[in-house]
Amino acid sequence: MRKKKTGSYIRTASLLALSAGLAAGCSPRTEEKAAVASTDSSSPGPLKLTYWVGLPGDAARLMKNYNENTFYQELEKKTGVKVDFQHPAIGSEKEQFNLLIASGNLPDVIENNFTAYPGGPEKAIADKVIIPLNELIDKNAPNLKKYLDANPAMKKEISTDSGVIYSFPAIGVGNSQVSSGLMVRKDWLNELGLPTPETVEEWTAVLRAFKEKKGAKTPLTMTRDELKSDKFNGAYGVGSSFYLDNGKIKYGPYEQAYKNYLMQLNAWYKEGLLDKDFATQDTKAKDGKVTNGSAGAFTAFIGSGMGKYLNAPSDKAFDLTATQHPVMQKGQEPRLFTAAYEYRGDGSAAITPANKHAAQTAKWLDYLYSEEGNNLKSFGMEGLTYKNENGFPKYTDLITNNPDKLSVGEAMAKYLRVATPAPGFVGDDRYTEQYYKFKQQKEAVAIYNKYYKNLEQTRVPRISQTPEEAQELSAIMAEVETYKDEMFLKFVMGAESFDNYDKYIAQLKNMKLDRAIALKQAALERYLKRK
Known part of the structure; x- marks a missing residue:
């Protein structure tokens, strides 16, 4: 499991100080913008993408579409890429994702947690829902490639057991993984x-x-x-x-x-x-x-x-x-x-087989892993949403004391893409320091995250089952979880005597829980062998 970086992170430093490899040379230049905006010879003109993504609650209260978000408007100006966002109805994201996949009418990009895809990411690739990204990243995503080369444990997290990278991830940084x-x-x-x-x-x-x-x-x-x-x-x-x-x-x-x-x-x-x-x-x-x-x-x-x-x-x-x-x-x-998890899972973008401009899409997504792209996503436009104070991007009153009475979270949803996981980096300390305005909140960050590193020994990493294993595991755990939840309530509320705890354990065994554990263990062993 990836080791938590400590010590080198300085609040007023740029995000790139987090890791060797994200330092010099990654910031997009004018020629990179042109490279993103260009398309292949068969389809001249600016790049247009369709992009499926759920709207978080704060954003949904303020806009019908991410095209109304100031960050995405500015991103279009900087990259020349126009995006047609497709949003599922709030509260029915899973159902509408399943309908989207079943329809076969895929957008160019899907932002979703593919670790939760039935059968895992490899099944999503086999189902022709998403495509492998290794070669695309090597050739068209220098910022993300440099980060992954410097952080091989993260590369392991976003790969399948066979070494296929399947998404542009939301990567947790800073000291606020426990929120x-x-x-x-x-x-x-x-x-x-x-x-x-x-x-x-x-x-x-x-x-x-x-x-x-x-x-x-x-x-x-x-x-x-x-x-x-x-x-x-x-x-x-x-x-x-x-x-x-x-x-x-x-x-x-x-x-x-x-x-x-x-x-x-x-x-x-x-x-x-x-x-x-x-x-x-x-x-x-x-x-x-x-x-x-x-x-x-x-x-x-x-x-x-x-x-x-x-x-x-x-x-x-x-x-x-x-x-x-x-x-x-x-x-x-x-x-x-x-x-x-440092690899959030949620908020990660995958390219679909329907995308005829995968290379240009990879370049566009890669911008979010650059210093400039991260600053735009996290802090917005200087003079409007933040001001530079000795190298520190301090949010303006438009965010922290909004004249339209928007909460900080709502203002961030309107002007930025920072408060929820999204492709790029999540949890920059310069953001959390300002998002948590009360002293008690800042203290809570330190208290909750003090022992984060201990999870390396107890938390199951981002393992993945084979499609066959996933089907068997799902069948077992559907029954196990229903029974376990029922008995949890009965034991806590006194409807079931603790004299019957051994019978409860025996019933879980009868439900083939040992087999489920064995399937998880097998996936863990494969994960540990990933390169």
């Missing part, structure tokens, strides 16, 4: 003289104090999906799904240690420390409990959650602090928690 985690009311901790909880025992004490001394109706509030994700289970040394243990694939809910985790959640549930509505409530209901004082602890994103909460309450004393990922004993380092 969410557990948070507590700091003002309550201070009032009660309690430390920020680190161990499960301390969490119990804090939640109990919130209930008994602050009258919190739901000391810990979460949605069902949040509770099932890698938040508290990491303290017990097990993942919420597949994870690595000394190089071997394991499935957390199949382990005996998972029972201890479920028993703790059940104890909190019975004592009224865990929100009784966790199984049915949505994010909006959870938000209301956080801001009206009903809850003292919860999980949230640093940007869309913590920032929103700090802005909302009328209680001037309201304050929040991020907490370290839970452990069992003081001094332990967390090793299992939720984080983004």
Whole structure:
């Protein structure tokens, strides 16, 4: 797995300081613009592309099409490439992606997470949905090629087991791969003289104090999906799904240690420390409990959650602090928690067989991996969306204090392509430093990311199954996941006795979970042999 770069990243330095190989010589010049805009002899004139991509929520509220986005308008001016964007309806991206593939009427470029394609990226290539990119990148994408040559672990991540590169990736950089985690009311901790909880025992004490001394109706509030994700289970040394243990694939809910985790959640549930509505409530209901004082602890994103909460309450004393990922004993380092992969998967662009100008398309996409292209995508146009302060691109009030009352996220969606994964680089520290305007948010970034490197030992890398394996694995896991989720609720809410935990394990075994683990292990072994 790719090693996290540390030390060399300086906030005010350019993105290219992140890695040797992205330094001098990569910035596009005038002749490169001409090379992008030109087409083959059979089709003279400016390059026109069709591009299928989902619209994030902030963007969808402000525009019907990315052609209305200032970044893409400026990108067209700089490259001479005109793009006809095709957007699936919000909330039905997966269904419409499947319909797109089934129709056979493919656009020139599809932006999608092809690690999630049924059968994996190799199947997408075999299905003639996307094309191999190795030769195209070698000949037409000098910026991305230089980055991959300097970062072979990333090249491994975006390749199939046979060494085929299939997408122009969204690549995570900077120090903010972990963007969410557990948070507590700091003002309550201070009032009660309690430390920020680190161990499960301390969490119990804090939640109990919130209930008994602050009258919190739901000391810990979460949605069902949040509770099932890698938040508290990491303290017990097990993942919420597949994870690595000394190089071997394991499935957390199949382990005996998972029972201890479920028993703790059940104890909190019975004592009224865990929100009784966790199984049915949505994010909006959870938000209301956080801001009206009903809850003292919860999980949230640093940007869309913590920032929103700090802005909302009328209680001037309201304050929040991020907490370290839970452990069992003081001094332990967390090793299992939720984080983004450096190769995001989402926001990656693939070229389809329908594209008659693949070389020019590769040149156009490669611009986003240059210093100039990254700055345009992340910060926009100097004087409009940012101003240069001693080499640091500082967002203007158009972004941070928008005259039309747009939130920072909405303003970024209108003028930039930075707040969600997209081809190029994601998470530039110069962006996150400004996106997270509250001191508590900046502190949360440091807290959540402190032990990111530990995931190298526990997180399953971007492995891929063969099409045959994928079909078998999908059939097994559809049954396993349904049963596991059902039993999760029953154990936590007390509808199922823990005396029956061994029967639960036996049922998972009957569902051929061992075979699923073996298929994952086989894929891991192939991944480790990739060059």
